[in-house]
Amino acid sequence: MHDHANDRPIEPFFSREELLEQRCDLLESELAELGDELQASREKISTLVVMWSGVTAELRAAEAKLIKMSSPDHHDRSGLG
Incomplete structure (x- = not known):
């Protein structure tokens, strides 16, 4: 880009280096x-x-308790079986 009145190059607003830094x-x-x-x-x-x-961990404990409660030995001891 040139300034035709003075016939000298017009510097861009930001140089390439400044744009890259930004x-x-x-x-x-x-x-x-x-x-x-x-x-x-x-x-x-x-x-x-x-x-x-x-x-x-809670789920495993609950499953173990359920299995224990549903076992045949548990029913016999609880008076339910």
């Missing part, structure tokens, strides 16, 4: 934000795994 800054910012989101998601997953472990 793009890098934007990418760094986005990467930091995504890193924070990833960490938060990992923490949520960890919480869900702990909750699932507790539910699984």
Whole structure:
């Protein structure tokens, strides 16, 4: 691009280097934000795994109790059989 009145090149508003620096800054910012989101998601997953472990343990205990209650020996001792 030229300034025909003075016949000298007109500098662009931002140089290529400045545009690349701005793009890098934007990418760094986005990467930091995504890193924070990833960490938060990992923490949520960890919480869900702990909750699932507790539910699984409770389920196994309930199943064992049910099996024990439905066994023939239990009926004979309880006076129901």
